[in-house]
Amino acid sequence: MGKSWLLSMFNFIKKYSDYIFVALLILFSVIYIFMSVKTHLNFETYGWDLGVFDQGIWQWSKFIFPYSSFTDLPWLADHFHLILVLVAPFYWIYSSAITLVSVQAVVTCLGAIPLYLLSKRITKNYLFSLVISLSYFLFYSLQWHIFSGFHELTFLPLTLGFVMYFYETRNTKLYWLSFFLALLVKEEIGLLLGAFGVWILISNRKRWKQALASVILGFGTTVFLVTYLMPAIAGGIYRHSGFGVSGNSFTDVIINIIKNPGLLLKAFVDSPVKVNTMFVTFWPFMFLPFFAPATLILALQQFAVRFIDYEKVMRWTPYFTYSLPMATIMAWGSIYGFKNLQEYFEKFGRKVSKILIFTVISALFVVTGLEQISLHAPINSIFKKVFYRNESWMDNNRKVIGCVPKTASISAQDSLAPWLSERKYVKVFPEGLNQGYDYIIVDLHNGQSENAFFFFGSEKTRYVIDDLLARKLYGIVCKEGDSILLKKISDTTGKLNYNFPLEIYEK
16 A cells, blocks of 8 residues: 555656646745745835845836946946846836846746756756755745845846756757846856866866866856956945955955965864854755765855955844755755765665655655744744834835925935835935935834945934034924935035945945
């Protein structure tokens, strides 16, 4: 009876696996859209990193070459994310940050498609292909990416996944199309694609031409963008230069590592945060990539570019968007690792092999579930009552936001900036004050997370607002509860001298 039931289940999965996958894809897309939109409506999205993207894509939708008032730079001088032009048509339907987070949820989920197809082709195991897709959908860092604003890396799982899939299917034209699109995601992606070329060379030396071309085009594109094109667009240096002890520029880092390889090795282990990030990245996939060691090249490349940066230590963590590429890399490495285990288990005989394979798949399914519990995954918020709240301060914010003139320049508290970013001049408070911005909008109700005031802080925010009002530099024109809109009364140039800086832009 037991064997008959299992056989029926396997036959059912084999027959309907594609339908089950599509159902999973739709399910998680809907869940992530709903949660992303609700997060925004709860005022838990920020100028960094939602408003800055909303402003840029809004300009693309108006056929304007984007200029970011957040950074005071042409948009592509901050990050070279030309692929985001593809989002602009959605703004013709509904121009809003809500559109942006919804697109992000769907596109990130679509990244499972090439992984599912690749798994079916390589492992021939339909159950594993579904479970590895589920592991991708529920990967801890992928969830953090979706629920922490918007990021250009949203397009990486889909483009990189198809690079991997079309390599395996030997579809050269689509391989290079996917490769080219991945290069447009962000300036540093060329390093990852170059690492993929190294993997090709190790895995199949007969395809050395494709491998060499991938390495040269990948690494070459990043070097060109970071050292020449983006500084030229900015009229200066690459904005994200400065890596602490690793070097002041991208070139400095490379030279320093060549001179002292120990610098790179030390970067992997000189902080418990980094060690924890590596562990949290691998264990949800049961360390399966270790059974295909060559695939670790891509993981090591990703860890390296994050860990050698001693200025932006947030990149060391598994949170936000920094670990999103690992969702694809871990699933991809797990597919090849599982394939190697399949071949190894064959020596124990067909019956034992099937039992061992089913055990591995079952364990991966269980571990994926445990990941949601032990790491307190963001998706768990959907089961909490507080997630569905609509408190009076939220209504107050919406009313005051409605008082802001549509074309006015405004300095907005970080949690309010994404609601006002579709305009030419908008900055995260207190930036904009020294430039004489017309309006300021803040929400001063008690009990907020300090993230709402990032990077300035609630204490300084209240101090500056009180000072501006006391000196009658700004006056209140709209107020609901603790939500306040202030309008400039007199010029502030040279009048704002505090014992802390007002320039706090995100780095």
